[in-house]
Amino acid sequence: MISKYELRPVSTTSADIEVLEYGHVESQTDAYGIVRLPDGEEGNVLLHQVEASEDAFLADFTHRGRIRPPLDFVGNRLVMTIPRMGFDPESGLMVPAPWVITSDRELFPLSPKELTERGIYSRIPFEDVLVDPRYSGEAVKGFLDGSWKGDLLETFHIVRETLKSHIDLRDHRQYDFLTAWVVGTYMFEGFHSYPYVHFNGPKAVGKTTALETLAQICFNGELTPDISPAAHVRLVQSNSGTLCVDESEKFQRRSLAGERAILLSAYKKGGKVLRSVNRGGRWRHKHFEVYAPRAFASQAGFEDVMASRTVKILMSRTTRILIPIDQTEAQAVRDSCFLSALTYAPMIRDVYMQMGDPSGIVPFAGREYELFRPIFAIATATEDPSVVAAVTEFAIDFHKGQLADFSESSPEHAYLSFLSEAISDDGEYRGDVLLTQFNEYVSDHDIELPKSLTPKSQGELLAHLGLADRTKKKRTADRKARLYSFTREKIISVARAYHVNISK
Template identity: 25%
Template structure:
């Protein structure tokens, strides 16, 4: 009996709205060919050539490529660009006419000046960051992570104006309230920039699932998420692609897990009357056309800069972790556009503002860690209950009127939040017991609480005449 063989799909799937992969860049649109008929159109750049086609597959270097359309509805080209402008660009490019090439520096300066025209920000570096971030939304599939923006300001400070401006400039930008439906329409179908108004509502009861999805969606490996949707009494399993640029407009601070993935853009309530960013004041299609051209002619350069800078930062890690993840795309965009003189100033501003977004542990959480460390001073490990830890903390750290049980619960939450324990032991009459190891708790304290070298009750004083190297060697924490 001959066994049947399973045949594996041997092609490469591409997102139909925006893809940058294997030396190929693709932008997808739909257009109206007849009054009652729409078609898809794919603009493809590869090996120095740019063309468009309506078929959902093509070959390149003996490899087949397929556009994974499914139920995705692409952006209408007339809403963002135009058929006439696309035709002219492709024809001019194939004939090597100078009009088909965009000046990268000029595009950056144009976007920066547009932001200055329509919104008032605190510093010049904020305009540079917004310009680089907006341009980066056209290149974001190149990067493994892409920072969120948090437009944070009181009422009547220009948040709506800023969101409207971002909707004109960013790739396939859609302004919507935070819902699973909007996430599917904007991110999964369009790979668009998701502009979330009234982001304060994310902390309301019932929004936990969406908040969890959004929190992971700043990274490419956040991947697709499966969710169960109940609509008209029908149960439906939906699969969403979630990675995309996102902007959150809020009055209050965002939830902490979301906040430390953001660059905060502080708006100022201006005394000026700014024009509205509508079609009467700018030729937005022409501006976006320049951004499309920039993508199609510079995607390989941006990819190269990204690969190089990742290696350089690995060898000289002056920024690490999430700070590097979120900053690197902006630096790459600035360098690829020839804006080297903007990099250091913009980097300084980004890191200073990221410090506001980064999670700051509460005083009581630090008190929990210090209380544990005080019990570990003369030993490598110890077993404690949350109640025992709370009894060794200052009473002022807790809410007035908290019972011993409530204090123990607060301590227990901090233990779980920071993964302070190395092992959970069997319960005793005093409650749950945890094993704490000195090395692990010290590492957590240094990572989350201790800033620089400072003398505390947990670190011995060092004579003032010792240099920094000696301080580092003699400090236990």
């Protein structure tokens, strides 16, 4: 059957350098034996550490691992910073000091010397590391002496029942997803990326209560209804915590582009932002690591770029009476997650690494699969088929919903749908005719686009899709319109990549 939109083509060597380490930042000795400190951030940290260190020591760190002490992996070993009370001679008080606990039941103070002896060093200054008492002494002691260990499936059930008690969700499978997400915050550094969670709905549906619950039970959870970009980046680098951001509509405003810029890169391991810091009266550039779990709550939805990094959970009003979580319950949940992370994180990371290919797991790939991949790994590690099925079904349905949302408002999807109907023969086509026919297609199919296409934006869209080369423009003989060269094969290939249903 010939489409009413169908168109016809128009006829026509340097010296060797020895890498050394003083404290935990690299210095270099050149061929003349002169020690040279690195410029910028690392050199400043080095000088600060030398001044603060009682015993200077020199070690070869060429092949040593760098960690973010609050939470990280050394090889396949999980390391986590916890507080232990110690005597501070300056204040004369007992104060919490940072100690490192590992998944192989080792405990040692966070210091340059202790890390150096273990072949690792910190990517951030030690004094920047924040520690709060989140776990009971019994849980820490029990893990270290071997009398306590985590039970992942039991932890999964504990977290899920806690979520059910304090958050009302439409779909029972959302509890399974959110449970795996909470558990994953205790080992997120073992994954290449970690999805944001977005509680979305009108007023008085429990969005803030949901964030309050997550802040209490997630790894180093912080409820931050109002936080500046500077505080945001410093907090994440200092405690690798789970940020729970209420009233996140503000990230849509142009005046708050700084926060938005952070969030666009912070879902992925290695994400950093550049900030200026004052050190000794001099302003210098410094990179801050921003990768960490985040949960948001808002009435408005996110625009496409943010939404592509987020798993949205729609919420509606309920007649259930939801009681805020209390400290005793929250402590028990955190202890269970803490023990399960130290017991199972290495195995879960192995499972995650083996799940690089989505084939046979879900019918989608790319960024969307990367976001769900940690959740699949945790669900698989529980060895409970019902958990795996619930999480997988939720992910597939979420993917279908994303495609539906995308097709309703995306210029790319709409234009490719139009081209798949309009272009059946290879050749050159007039831009003005394409635009007229596309506008008719949009009207006939009741498609709501963010804004109408113009001749210029049509060209930009085609270039973005890889269907036009803007450096090789060709115009009609009368110079009044642009000519675009299409092949049916190329259109079909691009359309399939955008999950467009192809017209026969």
